[in-house]
Amino acid sequence: MEASATVASIGAARCASLHCAICADISSAARQELARLARIRTYKAGETVLAESGQISFVGNVVSGVLRMQKTLHDGRQQIVGLLLPSDMFGRVFASVSNVAIEAATDATLCCYNRASFEALFDRFRDLEHKVLISMSEELDAAQDWMLLLATQTVMERIATFLLILTRKKLASDRRSSGGRIVVVPVARKDMAAYLGTTVESISRSVQDMARRGVIRIIDAQTFEIREQRRLLDISGHDPIEFAPVPRGIRRLG
Amino acid sequence: MEASATVASIGAARCASLHCAICADISSAARQELARLARIRTYKAGETVLAESGQISFVGNVVSGVLRMQKTLHDGRQQIVGLLLPSDMFGRVFASVSNVAIEAATDATLCCYNRASFEALFDRFRDLEHKVLISMSEELDAAQDWMLLLATQTVMERIATFLLILTRKKLASDRRSSGGRIVVVPVARKDMAAYLGTTVESISRSVQDMARRGVIRIIDAQTFEIREQRRLLDISGHDPIEFAPVPRGIRRLG
DNA sequence: CGAGGACTTGAGCCAGTTCAACTCATGTGG
């Protein structure tokens, strides 16, 4: 599938304009080098970016759309271990083969760097390697949070947590949003189920139940209005502070 | 509890002799610096090394015993997100507060470094920072594997996987072992349950069942003989190659 | 010896799965 992706190069100026996590907060020299290496790739929903157990020839970050990182058991059961939203980094430095499959959950645009070339920049630009380490650290935190969620929480609690994380991410990315009352789930029920470790049926039942109880209002299958943030927090089983608007360190989703 | 730990400094020679993951495979200059910073701390089973949401004042690696990394929901439910065995690194660089609690699951000896001093060495010894990045990468892989396990596998499958991972780790650490037929679970049932996302009762039932079916033999509650490796693999739901003896990259447990 | 902890075993129950039927919305081609 990889072959089907459209590839294009971009200028240094445009690279900075794409609100890209890697390019942000690094020296302009490093940014220029990155822009030289950057290749824009576009994927249709369902296409594979990196295969499980496949070569990791490039890394990069999401410009638009959503990627899913998923793992599959040999009998077909699968689990999404992370969703990558715009500005999130994907791929893994210093790893030749991937532990997870990375697929486009929606149509997506990615800013990609040849992995070897990207790693080679670490020697000249220390802040780049540091940035990658910090990103990995946040991903690990998120993974550990998710283990707790998968192992101990009910389906309804998981959904509440998921909605709150989406709200927080939205607040963090655009300040001008309408008080964060509207949440758009960026993926279909199937992916939501695979991420939350449950089934589409159970998701449906819990979501409808929350709507019946007035905690949320269903605008469409992907769009919800949060009517009672406080009760959603109670359901999620988390301390309110964990979902305080625009926290000190914005944790990534995947 | 932290205060109760016994602290002692060690000489450069002894540091290398402790088969310590951080000191291995780095320049002798770096190893000397590390030895100067190293402090040996000992903990009794149950003591806290780093508290959840607490300051991360030091990092290091396990010399003997087992640490558990665990997270607790505010209603008390908790989950072990990683077990740290001898030679594993613990703590988190560039993070001031901890996302997980790190506790001694058994009596343990740790080789510790002041976090700030440790991080300061990164400028002079690039291979040290690289080593930390690789270690974090492996921890992330393990976390993603565990998410798959927690979300999709049955309790029996999880136990089989756990035993196979322990077998592989044992094979990797001492070659001279007796064909890897004997597995010693290094923690009590309660921790095993918290790690596998289940209860002590369910563990007990599944283990007894595997013994009844002749897959394993129970020597004592912590010690098992693997009688039919092949069937254990089938139960685990993994490809045999994933548990090939002494694989290329030895993945950590937590 | 008694207390307490670790592990096992039994019985009942329930959250969430599975299977199946249904409603929409979208797209395709004759």
Add this chain to the structure above:
DNA sequence: CCACATGAGTTGAACTGGCTCAAGTCCTCG
């Protein structure tokens, strides 16, 4: 433009793996 297939989501009903609660055994330690 309609007939029909296809996929996404919802709802219902029955089933079940694993949890909870309770009662035991065995071992260790003061």
